Amino acid sequence: MSARSFLFAGGDTGPWRIAETKAIIGAPLPAAARLAIASGPALPSDPHASWILRGMTSNERYVVREEDRRQLVASQPALGRPEASCGALITIRKNAAWWALTQEQRQNVFERQSGHAALGLRHFPALARRLHHCRDLSENEPFDFITWFEFAPADEAAFDTLLAALRATAEWAYVEREVDIRLVREEL
Numbered sequence: 001m002s003a004r005s006f007l008f009a010g011g012d013t014g015p016w017r018i019a020e021t022k023a024i025i026g027a028p029l030p031a032a033a034r035l036a037i038a039s040g041p042a043l044p045s046d047p048h049a050s051w052i053l054r055g056m057t058s059n060e061r062y063v064v065r066e067e068d069r070r071q072l073v074a075s076q077p078a079l080g081r082p083e084a085s086c087g088a089l090i091t092i093r094k095n096a097a098w099w100a101l102t103q104e105q106r107q108n109v110f111e112r113q114s115g116h117a118a119l120g121l122r123h124f125p126a127l128a129r130r131l132h133h134c135r136d137l138s139e140n141e142p143f144d145f146i147t148w149f150e151f152a153p154a155d156e157a158a159f160d161t162l163l164a165a166l167r168a169t170a171e172w173a174y175v176e177r178e179v180d181i182r183l184v185r186e187e188l
């Protein structure tokens, strides 16, 4: 069984060098030089880390049609491709108004008003990604979602175009904190 719990530690260790950290909206994260990612039931804790974030992969909330799921699975490459040496860790917290919506209303904003998955597939069909949920771990997690992406250096511009398109959607009006961390994988 593959692990569902992930830990992201910003500090002095890890194979990913942090190239840039930008607070898009809301409070930033403390500065760190490298990122270590761990997974599994017994996650290590690093007393020297500047920050530690935890999340879990989960079932899908908004992909409801079998056909859409098939399309997503067919177009998504695996993480860890050697040529995908760029990483992006984007942490997101949505506001109380988002969480006060019903599931059906959120689905409407996510899919019909914002076309989130369709935008992703149109701008960047071959983006390796993993979505982690934080909200159910405890009451005081700093973010609701930790999103992780891997791509080749030549595709960074396409990734930025996709992000600009997503940030202009109705869904992003509910984002109250977002930190965008760009990384480069260096084999240690």
Ligand code: HEM
Binding pocket: 059, 060, 061, 062, 063, 072, 090, 092, 116, 117, 118, 119, 120, 121, 124, 125, 126, 127, 129, 131, 145, 147, 162, 163, 166
């Ligand atoms: C190829 C590009 C992308 C595709 C195909 C894609 C697709 C999806 C899908 C299908 C979901 C819903 C999963 C579910 O049913 O629960 C989702 C959720 C999410 N995605 Fe993307 N995405 C892409 C890129 C991005 C990017 C660049 C970001 C930027 C940060 C992002 C942030 C999120 C967040 C925060 C959620 C959780 C939304 C929520 O549950 O409220 N995605 N994505």
